[in-house]
Amino acid sequence: MEMIKAPRGTRDVLGDESWKWAHVLKVCGEVARDFGFREILLPIFEHTELFCRGIGDATDIVEKEMYTFLDKGDRSITLRPELTASMMRSYVEHDMNRLPQPLKLWGWGPMFRYERPQKGRYRQFYQVDFEIIGVPSPLADLETIDTSMEIYRRLGLSNLQVLINSVGCPKCRPVYREVLKQFIADRLGDFCETCQNRFDRNPLRVLDCKNPGCKELTENAPSMIDSLCEECREHFDTVTDGLNRIGADVRVDNRLVRGLDYYTKTAYEILAGELGAQNAMCGGGRYDNLAEAIGGPHVPGVGFASGIERIVITMEGQNAYPGEAPKTDVFVVTATPGASTDAAVLVHNLRSAGLSADMDFTGRAMKAQMKLASQIGARFVCILGEDEIKSGTVGIKDMTTGEQESVARKDASAHLAVALTGNPHK
Numbered sequence: 001m002e003m004i005k006a007p008r009g010t011r012d013v014l015g016d017e018s019w020k021w022a023h024v025l026k027v028c029g030e031v032a033r034d035f036g037f038r039e040i041l042l043p044i045f046e047h048t049e050l051f052c053r054g055i056g057d058a059t060d061i062v063e064k065e066m067y068t069f070l071d072k073g074d075r076s077i078t079l080r081p082e083l084t085a086s087m088m089r090s091y092v093e094h095d096m097n098r099l100p101q102p103l104k105l106w107g108w109g110p111m112f113r114y115e116r117p118q119k120g121r122y123r124q125f126y127q128v129d130f131e132i133i134g135v136p137s138p139l140a141d142l143e144t145i146d147t148s149m150e151i152y153r154r155l156g157l158s159n160l161q162v163l164i165n166s167v168g169c170p171k172c173r174p175v176y177r178e179v180l181k182q183f184i185a186d187r188l189g190d191f192c193e194t195c196q197n198r199f200d201r202n203p204l205r206v207l208d209c210k211n212p213g214c215k216e217l218t219e220n221a222p223s224m225i226d227s228l229c230e231e232c233r234e235h236f237d238t239v240t241d242g243l244n245r246i247g248a249d250v251r252v253d254n255r256l257v258r259g260l261d262y263y264t265k266t267a268y269e270i271l272a273g274e275l276g277a278q279n280a281m282c283g284g285g286r287y288d289n290l291a292e293a294i295g296g297p298h299v300p301g302v303g304f305a306s307g308i309e310r311i312v313i314t315m316e317g318q319n320a321y322p323g324e325a326p327k328t329d330v331f332v333v334t335a336t337p338g339a340s341t342d343a344a345v346l347v348h349n350l351r352s353a354g355l356s357a358d359m360d361f362t363g364r365a366m367k368a369q370m371k372l373a374s375q376i377g378a379r380f381v382c383i384l385g386e387d388e389i390k391s392g393t394v395g396i397k398d399m400t401t402g403e404q405e406s407v408a409r410k411d412a413s414a415h416l417a418v419a420l421t422g423n424p425h426k
């Protein structure tokens with residue numbers, strides 16, 4: 001029978017990589033605490049309508065990439081392609097506007113998009129997501145970018161560039177739409193089919209078309225920044241000025257657009273060279289009209305999502321390893337089969353003292369147990385033979401120096417803790 005493999009676009013994160021993920025999430029949790037974000041856990045599936053209205057019908061995600069199905073009760077359900085819409089749904093559903101504002105929320109988990117898989121692009125991928133909900137201040141925009149940069153800094157990443165743009169607001173965007181449409185109209189026939197279809201519905205999206213021909217055609221397109229109203233201009237200047245003052249490498253990118261009415265003002269991406277074609281490590285922006293689009297009151301918000309796979313690829317590309325994969329401190333070896341329960345008790349006691357400890361369960365000969373200890377990188381081996389059982393001691397071998405000594409078994413944990421950390425209580 002043919003062996004069943006994982007579906008295209010999914011991947012198993014194996015043991016030599018999963019510890020890096022744990023490190024990324026630990027750092028995210030620490031930064032979240034330092035910046036005042038609270039974690040929330042949201043459903044992996046939602047009503048399809050949430051994403052149609054919350055991301056927008058005319059986006060690639062909603063048009064082509066959603067995993068949508070009818071459940072057994074004939075409801076249209078979608079596996080979430082991102083978290084922002086769910087965050088806002090949760091905020092509105094739980095009347096979080098009654099809590100002190102702004103509300104800083106973060107979450108993480110798998111997202112699903114039917115995209116063409118390649119390095120750094122998967123159909124099931126993981127994001128960490130940070131949102132500041134409830135305030136229109138540009139300082140909130142700045143803080144979300146600062147949050148992501150702090151996460152990357154603590155992960156040891158460098159050479160990151162912030163691309164930023166403003167997509168204006170319902171007051172100034174229609175003006176820009178017309179300016180842009182006039183620019184495109186003369187050459188409309190030269191654009192790809194998708195762009196031609198979008199021309200009326202969503203002309204701003206023509207700017208972020210990946211087709212090289214379309215890119216060339218819009219190279220000298222007028223910039224949104226030149227059409228901003230006074231309020232949006234001030235907002236943009238405050239964010240970019242703040243970014244320069246915190247030392248971020250910032251570039252204004254006219255192509256960064258979210259062509260829907262509920263995305264307002266700031267749009268940004270953070271790029272890492274190590275990622276190749278899929279070089280966006282983070283995407284974010286402001287969405288002051290999203291809550292209304294999903295049936296709520298007016299609630300401003302801003303936030304970002306960053307792909308964990310891409311963070312890990314960048315960590316690997318920059319050799320920014322968080323030390324080494326966790327290793328076992330102590331491996332307990334038995335020199336006689338009669339010592340195996342004593343070995344289990346010793347392993348139990350070592351673990352209770354905070355050490356990582358392990359032993360063999362398969363009846364390997366002593367030599368094979370020693371080999372296993374060295375394969376898993378144990379720093380110390382505890383040896384229990386007939387003499388040690390009789391005398392209540394244990395032989396402790398330092399696997400780095402090869403030195404061995406005999407220690408009373410009741411003192412083994414403290415002795416090893418000192419050897420490993422310089423402290424008798426690890």
Ligand code: AMP
Pocket residue numbers: 082113115120121122123124125126127280281282283284305306307308309310
């Ligand atoms: P977006 O929600 O499209 O703004 O994406 C935010 C971030 O999620 C991107 O910058 C990537 O780091 C990550 N991301 C988006 N789509 C994928 C995907 N298909 N596979 C892996 N990571 C992704």
